[in-house]
Amino acid sequence: MSTEVAAPSHTVPLERTWWERNGRSAVVWTARTVLIVALLAAWEWSAERLFDLTFTSRPSDILTRLVEWNADGTLWIHTWITLQEVLLGFGLGAVTGVLAGFALASLPLVYRVLEPFIMALYAIPKVALAPLFIIWFGIGLSMKVLLAAATVFFLVFLNTAAGVREVDRQLVDAVRLMGGGRREIALKVVLPASMTGVLTGLKVAIPYALIGAVIGELVASNRGLGYLINDAAAQFDTAGVFATLVVLSVIAAILNLGVSMIDRRVGRWKPLEARR
Amino acid sequence: MTGPDTTELLRIDGLTKQFVKDDMGVVALRDFSLTVERGSFVTVLGRSGCGKSTLLNLVAGLVPPSSGTIAYNGRNVTGPTTEIGYLTQSDTLMPWRDVRRNIEMPMEIAGVPARKRAERSRELIATVGLDGFERHYPRELSGGMRRRATLARMLSADPETLLLDEPFGALDAQLRKEMQTELLRLWQGSGQTVVFVTHDIEEALLLGDRVVVLGRLGRIVLDKPIELARPRDADVLRVDPAFVALHGELNEALKEGAKT
Incomplete structure (x- = not known):
């Protein structure tokens, strides 16, 4: 042979x-x-x-503004605040999302009972939660973190749960034939098989962490890039608004780089079915 | 066949399986009885939808019967055991494990130490001719190579009985022939018992000591010992009058089985 x-x-x-x-x-x-x-x-x-320069500003002014902000430290203070919110929000949402996804998807009956409620919560525009979060947590860091986490949680949760629920029955049977019990099925099939779902969830959630944090800052804050935009706009400082947008897009680009790295990691093996 | 003596390994009695679909029970297998002797190579021949796969799923202990009993080595089958290896129709290699780690998986679950696992998997990889592909993931292999890896994985648990469900059905003719030869080589002298399910008359005759032809719902139409001399070569057999006669008989039985 x-x-x-x-x-x-x-x-x-x-x-x-x-x-x-x-x-x-x-x-x-x-x-x-x-x-x-x-x-x-x-x-x-x-x-x-x-x-009119008041409305459109121009690249050289924006560059000047960035240089100024860099010199007096404004840029870094606010960027650091926003980054903290993004990272904490993403971390919190991702961890709780993965845990909840695994827990609920392993209990099919409970999942079926809760599904419509979860979908309803998921469909709420997260901005609409901002006033409530302000009442609960004030206008500090925690409110933005939670706003970011709220979106991240659902994306990670739903993708993880889908990953767990779509585990190939035949692979589970294969482990049963090898004499494996629930523990082996969970560790050697369900966990690795759902990894694609988990990573997809993490991937799509990354930009939403940034969105959540910035929206939180736009709604109410005295620090962060969202605040910087609001503040500059209030003073009709268009160059300042654009400068902040530039910083935001750089952050987004860096986050996307992280996304594509995760993508490559996922692409290493793909379930056989996905390739048919 | 033989009575209840020591040579009897598998005894199936009045086995019925029905699945629930909406408010209907769909019968897949009805009142099926069969005994298999230790060390024999039994081929089960039947058209698709005759309950062959259901039968193997039941014997492997993956699904419980609706009624009837399966006794393996005198004990009732209530769940999967490592004594029975089951090669299903589709490939169930773990896509996230490379060939070596896939083959080692049953040993991992059995708690075999890592060094022993590595040694055994190397042996098996050589046996099924996958040298050089140890580090490949299933998706990087051709269908035939995946089949071999699956076969090696099953063998790594050292089962005493092999259930094979149309294992080579998806392979091209040339490769199927090689795999059949290889399977016979592995089986001869191993003392293992094989139940081989197929819809291919020639394959059934080429491999089996005994051919059981199934009709609809697992009705046994014919149960016949095959006394063709081994090793059997398909090209030689094809013109052997005994083979041709058997081929005709099985063909008739298949047609008969499809009627009722």
């Missing part, structure tokens, strides 16, 4: 030029750079000529 067992996949060395190997991504990155530079240049040029 050896016809099929050739060398572990047949590989041949290829002579590829730098262009063949990297051409495509070089084009993409060049296009991206050209696009952003062109946009900024157009904005800078048109700002005073076509639009």
Whole structure:
């Protein structure tokens, strides 16, 4: 029985030029750079000529504002506050979401009873909870953390539960045939099989942690990037608003980088079914 | 067949299984009885939907019967045991484990120490011809290689009885032939008992000491010892008059079984 067992996949060395190997991504990155530079240049040029500077500001002003804020520390104080809220909110929501997901999905009857209520809570726009959270927790850090956690929790919970509930019955039977009991089924099948669901939940929840925290700050706060936007806008400081948005998008980009790293981790193995 | 003596390993009596679907009971197997001798190779031949898989699920202890009894080694089967290895129709390798760790899994559950596991899995990987693929994940393997890995995993628990449910059904003809030869090689002299389910007449004849033909709901249409000399070669057998006669007889039995 050896016809099929050739060398572990047949590989041949290829002579590829730098262009063949990297051409495509070089084009993409060049296009991206050209696009952003062109946009900024157009904005800078048109700002005073076509639009009122009070409304649109301009890239050079925004840069100046960022440099100022960097120098006097404003930028870092507020960024750090927001980051703390995001991380704490994400951590809290993720841990409780995973735990609740595993617990409830292993109790199918309880899950069925609770499902409509959970879905109803999930559907509430989380901003609507902000006033309630302010009454309960004040306008400090904890209210933003909880607002971020509220969204993260549901996303992680629902994906984890789906992951647990969709475990292939046949894999469970395979472990039973090996003489495994409930413990082995839980540890050797359900846990690894639901990992895809858990990681998907964590992945989609990351941006929502940022959204939750910033919304909390916009609603009521005296610190953080959301507050900085509100404060700048109240003074008609458009450059300040844009500068804060730049910082927020940098944070979002970094978080997305984390997402794609998780993605690669998940892609290592995919259940056989997913590939059919 | 033989009476209740020491050679009898498996005794199935009046076995019935019905599944609940809405308000109806769907009968998959009705009043099925069979005994299997220790060390024999029994092929169960039947068309799809005749209750073959249900039968194996019951014998493996995965599902409880609606009525009737299954006695294995004189004891009632109430749940899966490691003495019985079961190769199901579909691949059930854990997608997150590489080949080696998949094969070691039954030993892991049995509490075999790591060094012994590694040694045994290396042996088995060589036996089924998967050398060089130890670190591959199931999705990186072809269907045939996955089958072999599953076979090796089953063997790693050292079962004394093998239940095989159309194990090579999804493989191409050439590969199926190789796997059949390999299975016979592994079985001969091992003392293991094999119950091999298939819908392929030639496969049933090539492998079995005895062929049991099932009709609808597991009715036994024919139960016949096969006395063709081993080793059996498909290409030689195909022109053997005894084989041709048996082939015809089984074919008739299958048709008969489909009627009622």
